[in-house]
Amino acid sequence: MNGRExxxxxxxxYVEPEASPLTTMLAHPLLQDPKFVxxxxxxxxxxLFLAFFRREGGSLRRKGPATILLTGPSDGGKTSLFTKxxxxxxxxxxxxxxxxxxxxxLPSPYQDGLSKQIRLVxxxxxxxxxxxxxxxxxxxxxxxxxVDIQGIIRNASAVAExxxxxxxxxxxxSARLPPSSTAPQLLLLAHKTDLLVRxxxxxxxxxxxxxxxxxxxxVERLKSILAREMDRLKTTxxxxxxxxxxxxxxxxxxxxxxSRLFSSSAASQQDEEDxxxxxxxxxxxxxxxxxxxxxIEWAASGLGAYKSEQNKRERVEEGNGLDSLKEFxxxx
Numbered sequence: 001m002n003g004r005e006x007x008x009x010x011x012x013x014y015v016e017p018e019a020s021p022l023t024t025m026l027a028h029p030l031l032q033d034p035k036f037v038x039x040x041x042x043x044x045x046x047x048l049f050l051a052f053f054r055r056e057g058g059s060l061r062r063k064g065p066a067t068i069l070l071t072g073p074s075d076g077g078k079t080s081l082f083t084k085x086x087x088x089x090x091x092x093x094x095x096x097x098x099x100x101x102x103x104x105x106l107p108s109p110y111q112d113g114l115s116k117q118i119r120l121v122x123x124x125x126x127x128x129x130x131x132x133x134x135x136x137x138x139x140x141x142x143x144x145x146x147v148d149i150q151g152i153i154r155n156a157s158a159v160a161e162x163x164x165x166x167x168x169x170x171x172x173x174s175a176r177l178p179p180s181s182t183a184p185q186l187l188l189l190a191h192k193t194d195l196l197v198r199x200x201x202x203x204x205x206x207x208x209x210x211x212x213x214x215x216x217x218x219v220e221r222l223k224s225i226l227a228r229e230m231d232r233l234k235t236t237x238x239x240x241x242x243x244x245x246x247x248x249x250x251x252x253x254x255x256x257x258x259s260r261l262f263s264s265s266a267a268s269q270q271d272e273e274d275x276x277x278x279x280x281x282x283x284x285x286x287x288x289x290x291x292x293x294x295x296i297e298w299a300a301s302g303l304g305a306y307k308s309e310q311n312k313r314e315r316v317e318e319g320n321g322l323d324s325l326k327e328f329x330x331x332x
Contacts, residue, residue, distance in 0.1 A: 065103055065117040066332045067139050071166060072146035073159050074125035077191045080303055081146065082122040084322070085329075090206055090303055096124045099132055109326040118329060125162075137169045142185040142332045144325070149190040149218045149300070152225050160229030163188075164279065167294060171278040174293030185295045187328050188226070190218035194302030194321055207321025208304040215300035215324070223288070223298060231286040237276070299324035 070078040074095050084090050086104050100122040108114040121140075123132050137143070143166060147159055170184045177183075193215060194200070194208045281290025288296055302321040 065119045066141040067119040068329060068332060069136055069140045069143045070122045070146060071133060071143055072125055073155060073162055076125060076146040076148045078122050078125060078146045084303060085120060096122060099123050106329055109323060109330055133169055137173055144187045144189055146189050146191050147222060148192050149222060150192055150195055152222060156225050156229045160226055160233055164233055167279045167291060168276060171293040183293055183295050187297050187299055188222060190222040190300040192302055193218040193300040194304055205317050205319035206304045207319050208302055209319035210302055210321050218300040219298045227286060234280050234286045299328060301325050
């Protein structure tokens with residue numbers, strides 16, 4: 001140290017800063033480029049979205065009782081089935097606007113004294129509420145699609161569009177599952193089959209006894225009508241460029257900003273196309289055997305005529321009207 005430095009007060013020494021000031025960093029040429037700032041912001045949003053998506057994907061098939069969803073068009077009888085299975089009652093019901101979710105103890109349908117817990121969810125059937133399905137389908141082991149077999153002819157087109165949305169959702173879940181996992185199961189249920197039986201089953205049975213011939217006829221009727229409508233949708237898809245406009249479009253219109261933002265991305269569009277391919281199969285008419293990623297089964301059911309409060313005190317025997325449904329739920 002020379003004499004001049006020795007006579008200089010310490011407070012006048014200049015110390016080189018270890019880090020650049022914030023203003024210097026903000027003045028960096030890259031941060032002055034609008035394209036770079038936009039790209040960096042987009043990358044940050046994408047990383048947040050991927051982190052959220054992975055967290056959602058990791059919640060698939062949580063441990064616990066199997067989750068079964070009751071879905072289908074309004075007035076199909078879903079809520080009546082739900083209350084019968086949960087409370088063993090058959091009251092008059094109205095169109096649901098919110099999901100009903102509970103865990104029940106399901107007795108074995110084979111009279112062997114066994115039982116198990118299942119989680120049963122009754123989802124609204126109105127087209128504008130079909131978005132509720134996406135909140136539950138990721139954890140669902142199976143879906144029961146309930147159709148009023150009496151009204152299927154006049155509502156066939158709307159029923160097929162709703163079924164298509166469910167098939168796409170299940171195919172999307174199946175595609176994300178590990179190879180060792182069981183594919184989602186779908187039961188297409190021809191409900192209210194007992195109302196087609198002539199003469200009507202005895203009113204002392206709830207559920208009623210449904211002849212095997214009537215059950216087979218209802219299942220074949222449902223299968224053929226839905227196959228015809230699904231083939232029409234497939235043809236429409238090919239003409240319109242690969243997108244089926246319907247219930248999904250209605251549900252998407254009520255979703256949030258970020259849902260609409262990301263659903264319009266190229267990646268989301270590619271995922272949807274892949275899912276539709278799994279549903280439609282190859283060229284030619286629609287066939288149920290071509291649907292990939294979803295195990296489809298068919299059954300018929302019925303609850304019989306509604307009983308008033310006065311008649312509820314009478315002794316009611318149980319017929320076979322729910323046997324096929326209970327067997328499906330038991331094996332899940």
